[in-house]
Structures are given as C-alpha cells and as structure tokens.
Amino acid sequence: xxxxxxxxxxxxxxxxxxxxxxxxxxxxxxxxxxxxxxxxxxxxxxxxxxxxxxxxxxxxxxxxxxxxxxxxxxxxxxxxxxxxxxxxxxxxxxxxxxxxxxxxxxxxxxxxxxxxxxxxxxxxxxxxxxxxxxxxxxxxxxxxxxxxxxxxxxxxxxxxxxxxxxxxxxxxxxxxxxxxxxxxxxxxxxxxxxxxxxxxxxxxxxxxxxxxxxxxxxxxxxxxxxxxxxxxxxxxxx
Amino acid sequence: xxxxxxxxxxxxxxxxxxxxxxxxxxxxxxxxxxxxxxxxxxxxxxxxxxxxxxxxxxxxxxxxxxxxxxxxxxxxxxxxxxxxxxxxxxxxxxxxxxxxxxxxxxxxxxxxxxxxxxxxxxxxxxxxxxxxxxxxxxxxxxxxxxxxxxxxxxxxxxxxxxxxxxxxxxxxxxxxxxxxxxxxxxxxxxxxxxxxxxxxxxxxxxxxxxxxxxxxxxxxxxxxxxxxxxxxxxxxxx
DNA sequence: TAGTGGTCTAGACCACCGG
DNA sequence: CGGTGGTCTAGACCACTAT
Numbered sequence: 234x235x236x237x238x239x240x241x242x243x244x245x246x247x248x249x250x251x252x253x254x255x256x257x258x259x260x261x262x263x264x265x266x267x268x269x270x271x272x273x274x275x276x277x278x279x280x281x282x283x284x285x286x287x288x289x290x291x292x293x294x295x296x297x298x299x300x301x302x303x304x305x306x307x308x309x310x311x312x313x314x315x316x317x318x319x320x321x322x323x324x325x326x327x328x329x330x331x332x333x334x335x336x337x338x339x340x341x342x343x344x345x346x347x348x349x350x351x352x353x354x355x356x357x358x359x360x361x362x363x364x365x366x367x368x369x370x371x372x373x374x375x376x377x378x379x380x381x382x383x384x385x386x387x388x389x390x391x392x393x394x395x396x397x398x399x400x401x402x403x404x405x406x407x408x409x410x411x412x413x414x415x416x417x418x419x420x421x422x423x424x425x426x427x428x429x430x431x432x433x434x435x436x437x438x439x440x441x442x443x444x445x446x447x448x449x450x451x452x453x454x455x456x457x458x459x460x461x462x463x464x465x466x467x468x469x470x471x
Numbered sequence: 472x473x474x475x476x477x478x479x480x481x482x483x484x485x486x487x488x489x490x491x492x493x494x495x496x497x498x499x500x501x502x503x504x505x506x507x508x509x510x511x512x513x514x515x516x517x518x519x520x521x522x523x524x525x526x527x528x529x530x531x532x533x534x535x536x537x538x539x540x541x542x543x544x545x546x547x548x549x550x551x552x553x554x555x556x557x558x559x560x561x562x563x564x565x566x567x568x569x570x571x572x573x574x575x576x577x578x579x580x581x582x583x584x585x586x587x588x589x590x591x592x593x594x595x596x597x598x599x600x601x602x603x604x605x606x607x608x609x610x611x612x613x614x615x616x617x618x619x620x621x622x623x624x625x626x627x628x629x630x631x632x633x634x635x636x637x638x639x640x641x642x643x644x645x646x647x648x649x650x651x652x653x654x655x656x657x658x659x660x661x662x663x664x665x666x667x668x669x670x671x672x673x674x675x676x677x678x679x680x681x682x683x684x685x686x687x688x689x690x691x692x693x694x695x696x697x698x699x700x701x702x703x704x705x706x707x708x709x
Numbered sequence: 710t711a712g713t714g715g716t717c718t719a720g721a722c723c724a725c726c727g728g
Numbered sequence: 729c730g731g732t733g734g735t736c737t738a739g740a741c742c743a744c745t746a747t
Contacts, residue, residue, distance in 0.1 A: 277717065277719070279716095279718070280716085282735090283717095297726075297732085298726060299724095299725065300727065300732075300733090309556075313549060313552075314549070314551075315547040316549075317548075318546065402548070408705070409703070409706065412550050412704070414652055414699065416673055418656070436654040462651070463649070463651055465647070466645075467647055479734095480736085504714085515736065516738090517736070535746085536744040537713045537745045538713075538744095539714080539746095
C-alpha cells in the first residue's frame, strides 16, 4: 500500500469495494466525494469516477448529482444473459442444427398477443410457427407474431429455409425489448411437437421487440424438456 | 450535423451505431481506428473510446488491442436480470410477505449438490428448507445447502425468524456465482408446499455462489405456479 | 516490433438537484 | 444557489497481440 503500485481504476474499485465489504460504510450511508477518494487513494478524480461508475452499474452504490454517492440499500444479484440465435446456440453445443417451418399465415391475433405488442386496434398479423432441432431431436418451438406494418420485407423471406428468428435478429435491430421467463406444462400439441410427455414442464422465453414505438414481433419460445438457461457472475471483488 | 452540437459520447455512440445499422460495415468487418472516428466526428479519442466501450459491452462490436474493432459476427440479445431478496420482491408487488422455516439440519449432500459446489470430498452441509409467502399464499420454496466451513457464523442466525436468503445476501458477498433457470414438474411434496397441482409446471432459479475458491451456498428456488421473471432492454440506438 | 485499444492525468465546464 | 457527479479535452504512456 506504500508504493503507488501502478494504480488503476480496478484497484481503486477494489479498495472502495473493500471498505464496503468491511462495513466501514453501511447500506444507506453517504460515501465521501470522488475528490476526497482521489486524494486519499492517490489518483485522479477521473479514475475514482471510473471505479464508482462500475460499482454503480454492478449495483453496489447509487450516485446522485449534488446528493452524493450512497451504499445501496437493497442488494440484488445482477446477472447478464445472452440469448443467441437458436441455430448458433445449437451449433455451439456441437449438435447438428435443423429447422422446419410448421405453419405460416396472416391472422387476427388473440387479445393477449395484441396486448403484448401494445396494439390498440386489431390488425392481421403474420403468425409463424416453427421447430428448431438439435441432432434431429426437437429443441425449441417458436410461436411468433410479426407486424407486417413495421416489417414489410418479411414477405420476401423464404421462411421454409431461413428461420424468422435468425432473419429478424440479423436484419431488424430493436430499440426496446421485453423479456419474460416462465414455465408451462406441455399440452397435447406441444408434447407432440417437442417429443415430450403431455404435462411435462417446459421452460419458456417470451420476447417482444419494438423499433421506436412500432412493434416488430413477439415470440414465445418453448424449449424441449431438460433445457436450462445458464449464466455466470464475476463480482468486482476480484 | 453542421453544428458541433455539444457532442457527447452518447451521440458519438449513436452515430457509430447508425453506421452499423445502415450496413456501412457488415458483421466481421474491421472498423476504423478510434483516432479516425475522433477526427471524422470532431471529438477527442477518449470520447470515441467511451462510446466504443459501450458498444462493446452491449455486444455490437468486439475490440482487440492491435487487432482493432470489429462488427460482431453473432448478434445476441443481451439482457440484465436483477434478482432481489425474496422479501423485497414480494413487498415490491404490494403483497404481505411471510416466511416459514420448513427444516434445517446437518446432512451429507447428494452427489449432484456436491458437484454444483465443486466439493471433492463429502462433508456434512447445512441444509435449509424454507417457504416464502405473498399475502399468505406460497410464493417460493427455497431448498438450500450452506457450507459451514466457509460460513461458520450461519450457526448464530435464527433461521426461524430471518431467512437464509436475506442473511446471506446481506452478509456474505460472493466473488462468483452460477445461475440456472429451468422448469420442473411439481411432485407431491412440492405441490403440497406450494399449493400447486401435482404435475404443475414450476419455474426454478438455481444459484450457487463462491467467495474466492470457497463455496458458500447453493440454492434451488422453486417458484409457485404463475411466476414470471421479467426484464427489459433499452437499446443504445435511442 | 509496431499498431491498436486501454488507461491515467489535470483542468475545465456542464447538468442536475438538494437545501 | 451551490455542491456533487458527469463529461470533455489534449497529451502521455502502457499493455496486449497481430504481423
């Protein structure tokens, strides 16, 4: 600690975080100003600011102009999830990817789908049902609704060949997305599609996207039995 | 665009991201050096670096020293999940929180639990089973294993009153965590505990934490029927 | 080894918001 | 209004790694 020791913002973060873990400051407490940390730790204010921003992003502290920096009152476990294109997810596991379009038609959406997309009036949407396979076994069933008003060029895509999942992710960036994760029991149809016992517990990822205020698509991705979504957290305290 | 317009790193990010969305650069392409962007966009290199870091964190580009900056080849949907303390999650919904310890004992863990924690030798662990309630209805069942070697002071906690969940999150920071999300079908016991039909599909959050290399705890949090985990993404393209 | 991103500094000004 | 965090700049040096 005597040697300046090639200070870096990670060391500064570690030093400050250490004080928090050591309970030098308790949840709700106000921390010293950045400038004071800078003097005490022997670095510039910008470096403290870099460390503090990281602590704020990770949820350890909250910062308010004029108010100052406070130790977070309600700790949360903050994780980052990556949801890849399904084909890449399958291939990443070393499995052979397969894809099959089940159905595709223009139809009026049910109320819950219209609500998800925030559609005030009932318009016909493009509904796509498709199956993704890993090593010839069902991997994920995709029940998708696309807004042709927002995505007119979906009409030019050969959905027999290219999955709507991949085409949309690659070609239609979104500005906002809602994600939901939950579990459902397989009904007879889902059981048949996913090769699961009727009643089997299935993990579901539901995703709805917008570009600006215009809804793009909403998809209910029902995974085959045994599917798990994984992630890891590396805390700043290394 | 003529006026420098109080440039900020968010505008720089937007400008660069715009070029990506406009397909000026395709996935895999190498982007200009930061310094060139700085000259072109009329800001300092540090500002470009701030914008680029944000694009890298959000997954839009990949940066390598000496190599340069590249448009990401495999787009992913990257979401941030906040998993709060269960009590706060319930209270956040405006419901009355309740808690009940179901069981607590020292016992040898089964192989899968030992594997999760990375324990090479079989040692007795503290197993805690507890129920969390929302408005007097079962909300979440917590099946937890704690390593007393790592967390000896768990012995002093009155687990009848305070949930292990809350005590650990508040008092035992971790340096690494594994998270899994999946679905299971309720067996008779879970059905009884969570007031669910046997066979009902239940959403499960499994979390294992370490401090350094020492395992702290692993918990299987089984949620009551209807539970959904939600999150939102706000893209940089605003 | 050279090119690129990553970081640090000192100083300045701005934006927000609590008192 | 004043204090605090947020950002920008110009320049310098460092760290990594592709060539």
